[in-house]
């Protein structure tokens with residue numbers, strides 16, 4: 001009986017610990033993402049991710065020494081598979097969240113063609129980028145559009161998942177069903 005009681009208390013303790021850890025992680029993300037002022041580290045996923053990556057892979061396989069950037073790289077979801085497939089190109093992820101950036105660095109530790117910078121992408125030099133990924137909320141997309149227009153070189157391709165840059169006309173809009181499954185390609 002004593003053992004049963006002990007096990008029940010132990011289970012209750014573990015349950016409380018898990019709930020507390022989950023609570024702390026949620027609070028961390030809320031603070032880190034500025035309470036909806038900046039997007040949470042939700043990764044590109046599903047068919048939109050697959051199609052966008054296939055699109056970029058076609059370009060990378062035809063070119064040499066490309067620089068691919070992801071501004072707000074989250075967990076490294078887009079750059080890591082590309083960097084693995086294209087060791088001849090350079091990949092730079094910029095992420096201000098401590099945890100997603102740290103996990104990305106950890107996942108990239110055995111690769112030498114990819115770097116994750118923990119910084120605000122508004123302070124990042126994007127002038128050497130050939131391809132840029134963006135998956136940010138509307139307000140940020142409009143703000144980053146001004147930076148892209150003034151700092152990228154001619155011909156830079158920008159892939160924007162779901163949220164367009166309203167001030168720039170896309171070269172292509174790829175819709176895979178609804179506006180949630182849409183990405184926009186810009187040629188600067």
Ligand SMILES: C[S@@+](CC[C@H](N)C(=O)[O-])C[C@H]1O[C@@H](n2cnc3c(N)ncnc32)[C@H](O)[C@@H]1O
Nearest residue numbers: 041042043044072073074077095096120121135
């Ligand atoms: C929706 S996630 C996209 C992740 C990744 N690009 C993808 O498509 O899988 C947006 C990321 O942008 C990051 N972010 C937002 N504002 C930022 C800023 N000013 N500087 C750096 N990262 C930023 C957030 O922390 C978040 O991880």
